[in-house]
Amino acid sequence: MRNVYEQISVDQDVCMHCGACVGTCPRNAMFLHDLTVASNEECNGCGICVKVCPVGAISKNNGGDSR
């Protein structure tokens, strides 16, 4: 699982795999598999995951979709 649809970035060194972003995402675009958190093409870059992450592992990418 990589962040192919890069509206947001998850810093895997900071992420604690707690799933707070997965349950919060209004579009169900976040996944927690294989101890990796990532987003899919449903992500519209709303950024709510950035705020809910207790440790600050998620950031919004400038310029949105960078495919």
Next chain:
Amino acid sequence: MRKIETDILVVGGGPAGSSAARYASQSGAEVILIEKRQEIGSPVRCAEGISKKLLSKVGLSPDGKCIAREVKGAKIFSPSGHMLTISEKQAGDEVGIVLDRVFFDKFLASLAVKAGAEIRLKTAATSLIQESGKTAGVTAVDIDGPLEIRARCVVGADGFESQIGRWAGIDTKLKTKDITSCFQYRLTGIDIDADYCEFTLGSAAPGGYVWVFPKDEDTANVGLGLQLSQLKDAGEIKRMLDRFIAKDDRMSKGRPLEMVAGAVSTCAPIDRTIADNVLLVGDSARQIDPITGGGIGNSCIAGKIAGEVLSLAYEEKDFSEKSLQRYEKGWRDEMEERLYRNWMAKEKLVSLSDETFDKIILAISEIGVEKLSTLSILQAVEKKYPELVEEFRDLLG
């Protein structure tokens, strides 16, 4: 792709999933419980507090390893430091025992196994299999790669993430004010009264609270939870907790044994927790107490009800929404009113200023209450600050 088949598939090996699997197995149904982690009960994502009352209500008597500490009550600190001590009897539903979830969750899972359930670890559901509009199982990934698990009923016990429910079209979406983001350390070498759980309200965690739940004489789960709607910057939760610990002389010399992150729902009961061949239980069904954020007890209770209904449904060969309606009614009869009332109370509490919190804590500690219910608090406060109670009036009805 590899394929396996079962009668009932439970997704998630926490208290809700294990309880549902245990009681569903009793009818002789084939039950598989999958857990995405490599170990039941770990990593812990919980402050581990539960009341003795709630634990005995679900008929559980876990062995000593599951219980880290029994406490005598709770201490509640107002923003300016007024302290209210309440006994376990007064404190109600969530205080009394500090569990060791690593053991407790394994204890519950072992009861499910004894009843006949099969457990598969490191198995993550990746999607729901839908055939002619009906749920027929999940696709998953385990240690040997992708597989299909076909089932006549899928139980979503997948926690806060609640993906099974959302894949099945059940609305479990949360408003930002009904999500609490949390961070916790297990601190050792701290100077605490290990006979009490502590809660600090107000500006240390506006819209939430700081908790200190003792694990032994000098070790405790020290955490902070805050409404998502109050958060502005990335990583704010951890920084706020770090500031709280640095400012508290008893805590600042402590050293962490564990870091825990997570989120809990603090919403009103949701409209629907079932669909044809799908049932949600525990955090995924948003059965968490909106005031305390506690969910262990409710998950065990709802899990038991779910399992009993699944047993009946198996015997009747009918896992339709209509058949599962008995679960919907069962858990609501048990806890819906309490959840709704506590959600209303939470909505009020988060709007209070530090000054008001101080007044309320002071009023209750001066007057004293027999049983710390919403009603008795309101009555105590009313004697001293009638104007404060005015806005809570609708909670009395």
